[in-house]
Amino acid sequence: MKKRFRVKKEKDFNAIFKEGESFANRKFVIYRLENNEQHFRVGLSVSKKLGNAVMRNQIKRRIRHILIEHKNQLVENVDFVVIARKGVEILVYAEMEKNLLHVLKLSKIYQEGIGSEKEITVD
Numbered sequence: 651m652k653k654r655f656r657v658k659k660e661k662d663f664n665a666i667f668k669e670g671e672s673f674a675n676r677k678f679v680i681y682r683l684e685n686n687e688q689h690f691r692v693g694l695s696v697s698k699k700l701g702n703a704v705m706r707n708q709i710k711r712r713i714r715h716i717l718i719e720h721k722n723q724l725v726e727n728v729d730f731v732v733i734a735r736k737g738v739e740i741l742v743y744a745e746m747e748k749n750l751l752h753v754l755k756l757s758k759i760y761q762e763g764i765g766s767e768k769e770i771t772v773d
Contacts, residue, residue, distance in 0.1 A: 657693030657729055666693070666731050673757035677741065677749040679733040680757045690724050690759070692717060693731040700739045709734050716747045723760050730759055 657663060670683035685691065694713055696706040713732055717724070738746060754760035 655689060655691055657691045657731060662691075662729065663693055663731060666729055670729075670731075671757070673753055674735075675749060675753045675756070677735050677738045677746070678753045679735065680730055680753050680759070681733075682728055682730040682757050682759060685727055685729045687727065689726050691729045693729075695731060695733045697734070697736075699736060700734060705739055709738060712743060712746055713750060716750050719747075720751065720754075720760065723763055724754070725759055725761060728759060730757070 657666065666681045666683045670681040673680045673682070694710050696709050698706070700706055700709065713734070732750070738749075741749070751760055755762075
């Protein structure tokens with residue numbers, strides 16, 4: 651993911667947490683805050699409780715890949731932070747994608763494309 655699409659600075663993270671709205675399901679929490687840019691920016695947070703560095707980096711790579719795959723359906727003018735919850739480390743890729751898209755849809759960051767009638771639900 652290119653640098654301009656990332657939230658990296660601590661002050662940006664703090665602003666999103668303090669002023670933004672939060673949305674959650676069992677596997678992910680998303681904080682979102684409107685911005686003045688022409689594109690979205692995303693920050694990732696994976697706790698040390700979820701495993702060693704290899705596992706945490708694998709989770710972050712999978713989340714990034716899902717976001718890149720669906721970047722055309724993500725709204726512009728928004729900064730958001732994705733926080734992985736306990737249990738996400740045991741999910742296969744398809745389940746992780748389903749859960750992440752569900753919470754992105756709840757937060758109104760993900761908008762399904764034209765002709766896509768697939769409903770995203772979490773059991």
